[in-house]
Amino acid sequence: MEKKNLDWENLDFSYKKTDKRFVANYHDGSWDEGTLTGDDTLVLSECAGVLQYSQSCFEGLKAYTTEDGHIVAFRPDMNAKRMEDSAKRLEMPAFPQEKFIDAVVRTVKANAAYVPPFGSGATLYIRPYMFATGPVIGVAPSDSYQFRIFTTPVGPYFKGGVHPLTLCVSDFDRAAPHGTGNIKAGLNYAMSLHAIVTAHKNGFNENMYLDAATRTKVEETGGANFIFVTKDNKVVTPKSDSILPSITRRSLLYIAKNYLGLEVEEREVPFEEVKDFAECGLCGTAAVISPVGKIVDHGKDICFPSGMQEMGPITKKLHDTLTGIQMGHLEAPKGWIKVIE
Ligand SMILES: Cc1ncc(COP(=O)(O)O)c(C=O)c1O
Numbered sequence: 001m002e003k004k005n006l007d008w009e010n011l012d013f014s015y016k017k018t019d020k021r022f023v024a025n026y027h028d029g030s031w032d033e034g035t036l037t038g039d040d041t042l043v044l045s046e047c048a049g050v051l052q053y054s055q056s057c058f059e060g061l062k063a064y065t066t067e068d069g070h071i072v073a074f075r076p077d078m079n080a081k082r083m084e085d086s087a088k089r090l091e092m093p094a095f096p097q098e099k100f101i102d103a104v105v106r107t108v109k110a111n112a113a114y115v116p117p118f119g120s121g122a123t124l125y126i127r128p129y130m131f132a133t134g135p136v137i138g139v140a141p142s143d144s145y146q147f148r149i150f151t152t153p154v155g156p157y158f159k160g161g162v163h164p165l166t167l168c169v170s171d172f173d174r175a176a177p178h179g180t181g182n183i184k185a186g187l188n189y190a191m192s193l194h195a196i197v198t199a200h201k202n203g204f205n206e207n208m209y210l211d212a213a214t215r216t217k218v219e220e221t222g223g224a225n226f227i228f229v230t231k232d233n234k235v236v237t238p239k240s241d242s243i244l245p246s247i248t249r250r251s252l253l254y255i256a257k258n259y260l261g262l263e264v265e266e267r268e269v270p271f272e273e274v275k276d277f278a279e280c281g282l283c284g285t286a287a288v289i290s291p292v293g294k295i296v297d298h299g300k301d302i303c304f305p306s307g308m309q310e311m312g313p314i315t316k317k318l319h320d321t322l323t324g325i326q327m328g329h330l331e332a333p334k335g336w337i338k339v340i341e
Contacts, residue, residue, distance in 0.1 A: 006114075013154045057130055114153045167207065168208065217269060236264075238268065275302045
């Protein structure tokens with residue numbers, strides 16, 4: 001199969017249409033078989049539940065080429081499960097997990113020409129999503145839904161080297177206690193837009209959100225979980241019912257414990273403690289870990305000893321071990337790498 005002639009190293013993180021996408025519909029209480037289509041548009045009722053009451057959820061994962069030339073995806077079963085959890089919380093019919101994985105495989109295969117070559121640092125981003133298509137005017141769940149997957153090639157995250165991020169402690173909340181912060185609902189992201197635009201205007205890369213109830217505990221950013229490293233090399237991550245259970249974070253904790261022999265703590269993290277950590281990173285599918293150099297709390301700077309030039313040593317070990325597993329240099333735990341072709 002001949003690859004598309006793209007400038008792989010210089011792709012950014014934006015939508016680029018690829019050849020095929022997967023579409024399945026839910027009507028009369030069941031999902032149809034689904035199919036691949038070349039049509040990247042859709043026609044909806046003006047009263048569709050997604051347009052009126054934002055009944056939608058999504059996932060994000062990536063496919064890439066390993067050194068031995070296989071196209072693989074990283075832990076798609078975890079995305080299938082998380083999307084089921086999101087759907088249930090939003091009163092949507094779950095898309096069966098086996099079918100989700102099969103649809104990921106079919107969509108990536110159909111767009112294999114867009115999977116970046118090994119060594120480019122680029123990946124094929126996979127976006128599964130589901131939304132209410134049936135007309136809804138009283139506030140209620142819809143009775144019909146569409147599940148789709150599209151793919152888009154995206155460039156290396158650390159293009160031109162690592163640049164530790166500067167965060168600000170946000171005055172906005174991301175998620176309420178007992179709300180929807182622990183699922184991947186579109187509505188969580190709509191309401192975070194004003195906060196991120198404000199942070200960017202003020203010169204920050206991202207927001208650090210604190211817990212909405214007491215504003216004393218660290219939650220996450222708009223698109224990544226936190227990992228901290230203590231001065232005696234313990235890996236600490238916030239535990240909260242209102243943060244998204246990041247697949248990258250869960251994978252990194254496993255690696256810290258089982259590959260690097262580090263002590264790991266998943267627990268509440270008081271904001272007061274942040275100044276005492278040696279390293280801080282943001283973890284998610286796109287970057288694996290992005291180092292944080294500085295957090296600004298209403299004019300007061302918290303600077304991590306790892307500085308503004310490079311990743312801290314433990315952050316780097318975690319990053320290199322997970323990318324080593326993803327690329328096939330290191331043996332992966334069973335079930336982490338799904339070979340597509
Ligand atoms: C709010 C939020 N937290 C964390 C993450 C990281 O999750 P994952 O590692 O599964 O990509 C994401 C990205 O999906 C996110 O949107």
